[in-house]
Amino acid sequence: MKTHIKKSDKRRLLVTVPALLLIAGLLCLLATTIYGKVSERTVTNISGVYLQEMTTQLSSHFQTNLDSQFSQIRTIANAISENDLKDEDSLENFLAHAQINNAFPHIAIISDEGIAYSPEGAAPAMSKISGLDTLLTGSGELVSVNENIWESGTILLGTTMDPVQFQDGQLVAVIVGIHTSDIGSRLGMDSQTETNSYTNIVTKNGDFVIKSTFSEDDIVHGSNLFTIYEQQATFDKGYDFQSFRAAIDAGESGLTLLSVGTHHVYLYYMPIQGTNWYMVTSMAYETVNDQIVYLSQFMALVGVGIFFIVLVTVLTFFFLLRRSEKRSNELLRMEKDRAEAANRAKSDFLSQMSHEIRTPLNGIMGMVELGKNHIDEPDRMRNCLDKITLSSNHLLSLINDILDMSKIESGKIELHPERFDLGRLLRALMTVFHVQAFAKQIDFQIFIRGEVSEYLVGDALRLNQILTNLLSNAMKFTPAQGHVSLNVSTLCREENRIWLRFEVRDSGRGIAPENIDRVFEVFTQENSGIVRQYGGTGLGLPITKNFAEMMGGSITVTSELGAGSVFAVELPFACAPDDNGENGNRCGNGQSVLIVNQVDELRIHLADLLEKENFRVDAAADADTGLSKVHTAAQRGTPYELCFVKWNVTGEMRQFISKMREKDKNPALKVILTGQDQDELDDAAGLCGAEATLCRPVFHSDLAELMAELTGQAQDQPKTGQSTVLAGKQVLLVEDNEINLEIAAALLQDIGAVITAAPNGQEAVARFTEAPEGFYDLILMDIQMPVMDGYSATQAIRALPRPDAGTVPIIAMTANSFREDVQKCLDSGMNAHIAKPFVVNDIISAYTEILQKAGKGLSDAN
Secondary structure, eight states: OHHHHHHHHHHHHHHHHHHHHHHHHHHHHHHHHHHHHHHHHHHHHHHHHHHHHHHHHHHHHHHHHHHHHHHHHHHHHHHOOGGGGSSHHHHHHHHHHHHHHHTOSEEEEEETTSEEEETTEEEEOTTTSTTHHHHHTTOOEEEEESOTTSOSSEEEEEEEEEEEEETTEEEEEEEEEEEHHHHHHHTTTTSOOTTSEEEEEEETTOBEEEOOHHHHHHTOOSSBHHHHHHHHEEEOTTOOHHHHHHHHHTTOOEEEEEEETTEEEEEEEEEOTTSSEEEEEEEEHHHHHHHHHHHHHHHHHHTSSOHHHHHHHHHHHHHHHHHHHHHHHHHHHHHHHHHHHHHHHHHHHHHHHHHHHHHHHHHHHHHHHHHHHTTTOHHHHHHHHHHHHHHHHHHHHHHHHHHTHHHHHHTOOOOOOEEEEHHHHHHHHHHHHHHHHHHHTOEEEEEEESOOOSEEEEOHHHHHHHHHHHHHHHHHHOOTTOEEEEEEEEEEEOSSEEEEEEEEEEOSSOOOGGGGGGTTSTTOOSOHHHHHHHOOOSOHHHHHHHHHHHTTOEEEEEEETTTEEEEEEEEEEEEOOOOHHHHTOOSOSSOEEEEEOSOHHHHHHHHHHHHHTTOEEEEESSHHHHHHHHHHHHHTTOOOSEEEEETTSSSOHHHHHHHHHHTTTOTTOEEEEEESOHHHHHHHHHHHTOSEEEESSOOHHHHHHHHHHHTTOOOOOOOOTGGGTTTTOEEEEEOSOHHHHHHHHHHHHHTTOEEEEESSHHHHHHHHHHSOTTOOSEEEEOSSOSSSOHHHHHHHHHTSSSGGGTTSOEEEEESOOSHHHHHHHHHTTOSEEEESSOOHHHHHHHHHHHHHHTTOOHHHHO
């Protein structure tokens, strides 16, 4: 019985083992088949996306190249002057220079009769250029290849121009010829890539426009791509030549697989926008498929074995498949990231600039609305206009920085040290950020610690940008009911240099210790949640660090997560020449004054400053203590003459000031309200009857002006000689924009100038020519104008056969503000350059400097 059971078990084993092996084999075969199909599909998808992205980038570069060429052509068309149209020799000379300057192999100008004028002479072009009627009828641009007008292998680009009279006809279009090999080199089409890919540009009929050198040497032989593929190519299953041609005829993009000779390739085709051409990119199939084939063969070998090994192999197979797909997806992601890098950088930059520009714009618009509501209050309107000016100057500085971005990237930003008023700079910051702090319910203060010089020599614009960036960040990350402060102190004084420390403190979210070193990296913020919650791109701090180091200083940060941050900037400044007011005459003569201020640092700083100015100072931290001190001083026969009261030291300011004056009959007491916003101070002073106001932070000049006002010694500053230098002068104002013309004319008429307007350069030349000799004292010349630009008009005036044509001052008045623009103005014969936007003092200063260089004084000019 036992022997029968053993034989049965043996037969079962003999059947089971082969069955398991057969199942294992089938599973291996099935897995191998599935793997092969999946890998083939994955390779095809990856190759398709990669080729599409690569072809899109090449197409974009090609279109950009064409746009650049057309821009050069239009520039040439606009540069033709009357002197260039005198005769054929003049025109040929102009074209020869244009050809050399723009590196065009060929160039010609087409007349309305189909004559092509080139540096080599005139020749009929009607029969040599297909589609020339497109240009002759003014229909736009022409892109063609291998026309008969020039040698083969040349792309012809043509565009219409504003018709100009020449001989018996008109010149209506400009065409240039560019060698296809030159464009191929710019696009990198003459070299084989690491992925064995190459690109050709063909017409819809298959004729080559630009042919890759690699494709000619190794694969594609012939002049027509479609003929080559129709005669030599074998298409993979699911693809055929007819579908390929039909897609191109329909203007579609797509992918196909084919073999040419021994080469098995992926082929991606895409129409080029603005032309009748196609970009065709090929990549060797073997490059991508080799690794997959190797894995398939390896799995087939491993699949032969015992059931246990088969099971392990199956699991390994799926693991490898998953890893392969993950690797393929990662490669795809990296390629897409590279392709989108430029767009991301542009978006980041525009996002940051949007934030920076909208801040002063908001201030301008807000002050305009506020001014409309107080149109009948001159003082309030003047204050609104002052704040609009501050915000406008801030906006202008931002725009200048945007235009100088190339200098920042190349490290060519230049510092412009000059004497500046630190107090005015700090009050401007207080004005700008007080509004933001009030809106966010944040306590914002500027503290002066110790003795700080009022006047310094340094780059005030860069200092303003540093402090603006730091305060903007502090305001952004500080919640309502929080605190932000700017603390200014003197670190040390050397013989000719002063080191100042600027500390920006906030009670915001703080920075994690591991992220402190990263905050100064470009486009970096602590985490993605900050971007979502607060916005911005992380450019402010890197720019701040760059400016601080350029100025010879440094910036550091300390922070505690959840408790706030402290950014400290230490900067050196040159010592400004001593001011008689700051280091000589004092404002006080022993007067007894009282300070009532609940903020210790503000009270201490004002007390120190008043004592230095020769006042006898008492201080109180609250209203009750202040009243008590007033009572005591009156009783001992030494009543206070002045009382500096913080505008919100109590909620009952009117009653408080009234009690101070009534206390022991002290009506002669003069009350000065102190605060950080002139609007608040003016409103509070009107309500409670204060004699004067004083905006923080306070320096010597502020106290000097205050005492002059209180003692009746303040006088309007008389106009300097410069302010009247244009009174009665005849000014020729050349400007094509009506609003700009109105503004400039009004500003000049306000200072007494007599204005003659001209809307373009041609009329400006006519006005000057018609006027008597010496009639015009000054010409203000715009640059970009219709009919005749400012450069040509200046050259025409300087060339006139009359003595005053060479001596009349001509000042460029333009929005083109780069250094090369200034030099171009001077080279054309102008005396000076003023960048828009401008104020009337810019014109006065430029005109005065011209007179001084010419050896004329202000008295002579008047």
